[in-house]
Amino acid sequence: MIIKRLGFACKWLDDPSETANMKIHARNRQLNTSTTTVAWLNRQTRAVAEQRLWDLMVHNITANQCLIQRVGSLDPNLRMVRLGSDMLPVYTEPSWRYFWSLPDVRAHCESALAKVGTIARQLDVRLSMHPGPFVVLASHRPDVVERSIDEFEYHATIARWMGYGQVWQDFKINVHIAGQAGPAGVRAAYGRLSPEARNSITIENDENTWGLDHCLELANSCPIVIDIHHNWVREGQYLDPRDLRVDRVVQSWRGVRPVLHYSVSREDVLDIRTTDTKPNMCQLLAQGIKKQQLRAHSDFYWNRAVNRWALSFWPQFDIMCESKSKNLATAQLYQQALGCETA
């Protein structure tokens, strides 16, 4: 029996019905990372700043371990989570990166993250990361490409410390093409990545410039992650799971079960009373709604028809849920998915 996963990104929210805290977006401090800023660090004495970075390192690695253990306690089909990029703050920032080379710092990262990786594998939790929008491997500016590779390798280092990256796609580090150099620029940067980074990189379509067809130009090198919502925003049509391009995406994963990204437009942009039909792009544009407004992610998966469409990919794809309500939204989608299967 194959495991079909639904995952969520970066943060665990406590279910308000199960806690005293009734706020919807109640972060759980034990399960979530904290961070700092370069400006704050620069205002402190060196000793205070280094202590803060040390404390953040210890807390964040522990928090990720707790998060993975929590996800590992869920139904096997829900054991997938994206780890936040802020695990080791200012890792590539010029004035503070020296901290992460200090021997005792490295020793802690190596041993603590090795343990986290072991736990993730024991519990069969599928992991990924998603570097921020500042990682532009295909920038036309060489210095930006340089820093982007550096930042990408920071993510690969975390994967390596956790024991991943030795095998093709045992860990996913996902980026957009971004940058004016397009697929050729990504290909050039790809050639400069470490083996672990090459084993982990995936390329995702965006809604503005570089769509699914551009991503497929890289399918021989990198697995392709389809963001089906942003593909809808870009093309105005709901991607058909039987589309030939979907086959090429599946093949780009070379036997590993592919992942796609699913989100839906915000509740305050569309009519959320209509939950049984998919929004029609032509109608929305005719109403004066701009594509930019449709990009932003909703709190929950409020449209059952769009959910059914997304879940029609589930037999072939693990689904990374990108909703502001995180694990709560994923649990909601999972309930509908179970209903679909028994119906």
Added chain:
DNA sequence: AAGCGTCAAGGCATG
């Protein structure tokens, strides 16, 4: 408790 200014970074769309 709530509100607000701040924060490393690139590239795009919109007004």
Added chain:
DNA sequence: CATGCCTTGACGCTT
């Protein structure tokens, strides 16, 4: 030219 958005709004200070 300025603002907001995206991986992910969190943090710390003020009221």
